[in-house]
Amino acid sequence: MAKRLDLKDVDIYYGKFHAVAGVTLSVPPRSITAFIGPSGCGKSTVLRTLNRMHEVIPGATVDGQVLLDGEDIYATSVDPVSVRRTIGMVFQRPNPFPTMSIRDNVVAGLKLMGVSDKKKLDELAERSLRGANLWNEVKDRLDKPGGGISGGQQQRLCIARAIAVQPDVLLMDEPCSALDPISTLAIEDLMSELKKEYTIVIVTHNMQQAARVSDQTGFFNLRATGEPGKLVEIDDTEKMFSKPSEKATEDYISGRFG
């Protein structure tokens, strides 16, 4: 539970296209790390290399090391499927299995891991739904389809699904971008709760969100389209938003805050 992540000199490609170059950073356990930067600079791409989701795109490859508590998840002996079982992911658009019941959605990952005891699954489903602040809203309709609740609830259902397997790390790619402000608040509160138990990496387009929820912030940028995106700097969130070391960071952040 709650492991640390270290990236060492990571280069990421889509076929021949060099999307991200030379990323080195550390994510300490039980903290929230936010990735910010303009669109297309490779934030999602970096995030998806952290649980080996990048390589499901044909031709996509990764160079360098990604260490989970010191173990390289890209070592040849490591099965990507097992990596994805220990590093959870929440996507930009809520994607529960629409016809599957709410309960089955939550325990889908557990079932994939071979847990079949019904009592245990029910217990874990309740715990995860409580953990995702969704229990009270859905406890009376656990057997209703997961596609039948609101977008904000669906996203929290996806978070419940991701934390049900008690992952070492939780990755979130703009988890609030398809949601209304109230659902966004609910999920931000939830992240601060989850931080106590999980290592969280979040991509966000929303600077204020990064400032509010994260402990450290990484700023990605790219010089021109066609060039690889780069990690400009990563530091404590407070420092990044008050006096960043790089001029580019300051420009970007001040541009946002007007």
Next chain:
Amino acid sequence: MNDPAVSGTSTGTGLTSAGRGLPDEPNVPEAGAKVPESPQPPAGNTTGTATFTQRGDKIFKAMAVGSGGFIVFLIGAIGLFLLIQALPPLLSNQVNFLTSREFQVSDPADLRFGILDLLLVTIEVSLFALVLAMPTALGIALFLTQYAPPRFARPLAYIVDLLAAVPSIVYGLWGLLVLAPAIAPLAVWLQSNLGFIFVFAEGTAKAEFGSTLFTAGIVLAVMILPIITAITREVFSQTPRTLIEGALALGATRLEVIRYAVFPFGKSGYISASMLGLGRALGETIALTIIVAAVAANFAGSLFSGGASFASKIALAANEFSNPTLTGAYIAAGLMLFVLTFAVNALARTIIARSGAQA
């Protein structure tokens, strides 16, 4: 941009964010670019456009209502035609139309025709074809969409589609001349080893000669395979990327991705494709006419039987349609096929409505 209604479409809207924050810089030019798209048109133009739109709407509505009504009228007219033709012989029928296995119409004064045998043969041979075709089509569709690299998938899909272009007369000849001798050993083996199951029991035709419903069912399966495969493949390939990635991110293997994301998404499409295939099998005529031996004995349920389905019975009698009473008897049988196909369609709709209601 708030979008709480999450549809099944794949992502692609990488830029919609800014839950509570300021709009993103990359969004600004887009938002700006949208402004000129809705300029206030000059006042004179506005009324002109509105009138035109209203007239267009009216024309379109008339066309839509008209063609919809025409279809209903056409189906009603066909039904009525069949009914009018079928009624006189039905009234002078000496046996029960629904429960009799006889079909004696040579003497107009003593009509004895019932459709039970035709119904049973039609249903059994079609279901047998469906049982063979459904899993095969599912396997091919999954292989083409989930496993085969696009380079192979496209030509392979094309070949399967080509199966639909083969005329049924060719299927009939192929079934009788090529397939029947080839599967004779299998047929004999099934009969001697699984003969205790009624479908493989000794029937009214010899298993080794191949002019059986068994052969016909296999040919029908090949004939309906392309339509089931094509639709199922299309539906599976539409599975939203977000669903597939959701399953993958939970640590699903390829097979589990199919079980969790692809199949549930495409299930109702697969069922309706199969029902379309079944509809085609129920009405198939020429292949059955060529392959299946005509026999006098009643159908007892074995696939190793001769006999006739609704369609092949009518086709075989087509050159005798000289007097209206006799013709009417066959039309009555055709009417039953109509009803049967209708029932299958209704059934398919219920199944789809039930599984689709949750989606």
